[in-house]
Amino acid sequence: MREALIVGGGIAGLFSAICLRLTGWQVRVLEQAPALEAVGAGIQLSPNATNLLKETDSLPLIKDTSFAPEAIEMRNGTTGRQFCYLPLGKTAETRWGAPYIHIHRADLIAALERRLEQLQPDALILNAQVSDIHQDGEQVDAQLIDGRRFTADMLVAADGVHSAIRAQTIGDDAPHFTNSVAFRTIVSADRLGDTVPPPTAAIWTGAGKHAVTTRLRGGALVNFVGVVETDILQHARQRLGIDPSNAVVRESWSQEADKNVAKAIFADCHPIIRNILEIADDVKCWSLNARKPLPRWSEGHVVLIGDAAHPMLPSLAQGGVQALEDGYVLARALHRHESITAGAAAYFQERIGRVSQVQTMSAQNMRLYHHRSRAAQLAHYLPIEVASKTTPSLIYRRLDWLLGKRYPSLL
Template sequence: MSPKAIIIGGGIGGLSAAICLRMIGWQVQVLEQAPEISEVGAGVQISPNGVKILEEMGVMPLLDASLFEPDAIEIRMGISGRKLLRLPMKDAAVHRWGARYIQIHRADLVAGLTARLEKLAPDTVQVGAQAASYTHQAHGVQVVLKDGTIEHANLAIGADGIHSTIRNQMLGPDAPHFTGNIAWRALVPVEQLGNFAPPATGCIWVGRGKHAVTTRVRAGALVNFIGVVEHSDWKKEGWKTEGRKQDALADFMGWDQRLLSVIQHAEVLHKWALFDRPPLPHWHDKHVVLLGDAAHPMLPSMAQGAVQSIEDAYMLAQCLKRTKNDRIPIAIASYFDERIKRVTKVQRVSAQNLRLFHKPSLPAQILSYAPVWLAGKLAPGLVQKQNDWLYGKVFEPLTTPKLNL
């Protein structure tokens, strides 16, 4: 009989893990505590390293109608709107890194992942199912749900996000670290913004103590706004917490009218405190393993949290491919070894980017942004090259392609 994995958490990481393990012949069961699989109203950028895996997983055709391909990634000054850097993306990403750079509504990505999983393994997602703990068994693991139900498997995967119950049991309780930043987010139809629509790029607007990111989702019909602001006094985390429009406007007072216009037109503005955690010593314990934000939460300033959870899922399946039950602990240890260096670097560069985007004084801005501007003008190829280690990663196929004779 094929081995079974219980995946705790039906977010982007958990659903990707279920698909990847099913692709290598495992039985999968996803436990999601929420009453339905859904995602918040916000966009997510998926860089070419993530898109390559979504292609391999057979998910990309399900996203084609709703995704948006930005012309470029830009950095602009938040107040003047002056362009510091423009890196062409459309076509250039496929040419340089082997896949597209896309922007998509989270709900559309999750719908695509769910549809793909349903095709590969119908009825494997259980909603309203909150995992409370796990217990090691002689040749596997048992997962205890909050309602007392017990489930057995060869492997339990904690894909249960930044406040992971599974992580807490594996490594002891602790709290993720509040970074002193909050994130505003909003979605606004492009047609409402007229001449004040932000450019159709992935645009990072930088300035003193804050930055904003504008992207497009729903095939370009909606502008997605994220505004990250240094605030030490507000630590509530939760995608569904609403904030006041006048507070968001006050945070971005004096900034480019295109950003203010998005805030003014937003029907709802959500507010979210940003947390991270230093790298963990391990993500595995016998027949239990972590992935995604449960293992390595990171700041959004590289747009990699979801992408890295997709990479985790794929590489975990690579390590488990053809593994016998008694070798699972070794296989998941090799998954950790394979992943830790790369995600630690992504965590580090994400934190560095935040500092770069929030330069506190004019001299610090000139010192940091002048070289960025110059490099973009004189050697754009060199700037693109800095992303090769991340976007250019090549992934071995998970399954042997069938010959169509």
């Protein structure tokens, strides 16, 4: 039986382990953390992801923790006026073959961990930080900081946006700051009273900033992400008398933000947005960097997946989704090719065009949501409003390539 080491127990690492196991590999997931903790926030899983969860019998494991939004909608972030409403629910499921859902990242991770455990009980190894890797002919070694060493036929680097394995094998991915920062928080829906956001994936547009509200855990939690351009952020900090040199934002799920800064940025927004930040106990921030597509995702028997291969901006809600697609396509490609290098090359060929398109569209979406002048807002939002009211089928059709993507079965 072929053996794979997978570095990283995030969405990409756990799902690739599931798919590799289902195609006959012995897998070991090396995760540096002592436990798969509840880090992260809400993520959206579109049907191109839930189809794969269905295919691998993982979907039933998130039934109790996910939330099915009624629609994707766009609203003016100040007045709350809705100018686009695209029903999801049964419409999405019929059109794209699987449900559109929202889920807390921690709930998805827990479900993937359970599915992997069903398939291979000893697969996940915690407290296992990889410090170095080494390839020798047909074998790859992973050296851990505590001195342990593991060897396998292939190593899958699922070590996230700051992948050390990417830096070691392919080179630096040259992050480019997009001049935008994301704030996020999760609050209980009960505490919001009349200002609870709608049960949708709602995008609240604004000049140089936008917010997205979604519901999690059967609707009991409200997930908020607010993205702001740096001039507005600096202005808010200045107004609050904060020294800009004390305000470095990193790319991290766990960096604490100053809630007063978030409140000041979104102070002119609709009460639904303002109230979330008002009652939030804990606001986090994340620096949004863009990257050009890498020229390749493998070196010998080392293969990159998920954010290690292609970090993307959150404005198309596809980072985790594309990580799931990677794991599935990689396992399928390896199953269909004799050699690991041929399988890895086929995986890259199948994925690079689609992932690059998603990266580009994510960047475009951010610009779309942030138009500053009234003229630009009208020019961009009016056609969306007209299409949403008169020919929604056009909007669905434009999403088919992304949300309706179906892959053949793994075996």
